[in-house]
Amino acid sequence: MSKGEEKINLKKDLKTSLEERRKELEDAYFALLNILEDTEENRKEAEEGRDRTLAIINNFSDGILIFDKENKLSFMNPKAEEFFEMKAKEVIDKSISKLSEIPLFEAITNLLGKESKKIFRRELAFKKSLILEVTIVPLKKGEEEIGTLIVLHDITREKTIERIKTEFVSLSAHQLRTPLSAIKWTLRMLLDGDLGKLTKEQSEFLEKTYKSNERMIELINDLLNVTRIEEGRYIYQRIFCDFVEIVQSVIDSYKREIEKKNIKFEFKEPKKQLPRILIDEEKMKLVIENLLDNAIRYTFPGGKVTISTELLENEIEFKIEDTGMGISKDEQPRVFTKFFRGANAIRMDTEGSGLGLFVTKNIVEAHGGRIWFEAEERKGSTFYFTLPLTRPKME
């Protein structure tokens, strides 16, 4: 190859490589332009997203407070401003200790002081006319804690309605019960012949009236108990009691009933003496009454009801067995639910609120015990419950 030819080749090479580079650069330029365009779009989108989120938070019907990692208030939405009757700018960036000097904030900062890693809720009365459900949520980014979110939900209206409902139920129950006691006592006196001798027919009518009245009293008591359980206002007063004595006293009060119905009854007292246990006497009586009442009611004349109590390792077991109508298999899962009544039970006896076993289960469980049953239709039912042994605390 001559020198001339070499030069030409070199020029050619240079030209192609230049051409290639230009093309590359051009590609890069367009790619960059595209990226820039995307970024701009992303930025716009992010901005829109942020505005949207902010709009949601600002127009949220719940109050929102956000504390940062250093426990300084970093955000407060308009609803929260309304609850606290102050502007965000007055309190933003203030620390918890500074905020706790503001009366309405104190309740919140008290809750925050309780260093919690989990979400928790609390109802707080801020003013007479403002009850808030405060939810505290630790904010996390992966494992790192980046602050705390506080949601303030206004439950003033719900609470007011709840209070009115409770007052209404207790008031009407009281109002209903008072005349029923008077009726009960009057009828009893008439029946006992204290107000003059009655004819057989008069006695029979009055006996039936007395029974209806008793059912009404039971129903009102049941309703009142259920209302209280549901509101968490069912108060227990535990004292050390002799369990067998309580069982015996309930059995005594049913003696007449058992004889009248012509069923056999047996109470197997425990082999070993039971230690005294910590229970609410009146409520425990109600448990045993409910179980015994059911057993008697749903056992046919000539049948048998057996009660036994036993001392187990850490608990006392109460067992009541009857040879009554039992409970059908498909109905068994619902036995302890409110208003449950077995189809066979309704056929036999139309009365009954279906609240007894619901109340019973609640009382047993509130004592730390368990309740269960075995039943077969037309063969009978056996209900069991346990109560944990509680020994007096040593000083």
Place this chain on the structure above:
Amino acid sequence: MPKILIIEDEEIITNLLQKKLEQEGYDVEVARDGEEGLRLIREIWPDLILLDIIVPKISGLWVMEEINKNPNLKRIPIIVISESGESFELKRARELGAKDWIIKTKFDLQQIINKVVQQIGR
């Protein structure tokens, strides 16, 4: 004749209790509210008080607190009458020295008489 003071605002209840207790041979006085009750206690010095927890003017539990201030009055046995048998009501009554209690909807008159006899005899 042993004297019994009934402090209770329900008229039918007091009428029935009074009649039944008088039939059993007791001397019965009735107060319609806590204020009248406290006055009658000091006036007639009953042998036993049947005290409804919810009565007008001064509640039954308050009446008991007043009685407890006077050691002589404190000796009079008290049977409280409760409408509902609320555990906390009964517990408070027991703490204040009630000897026994009656739950209106649960007890019959005869059982009440038995409780009275248990406390002061016939």
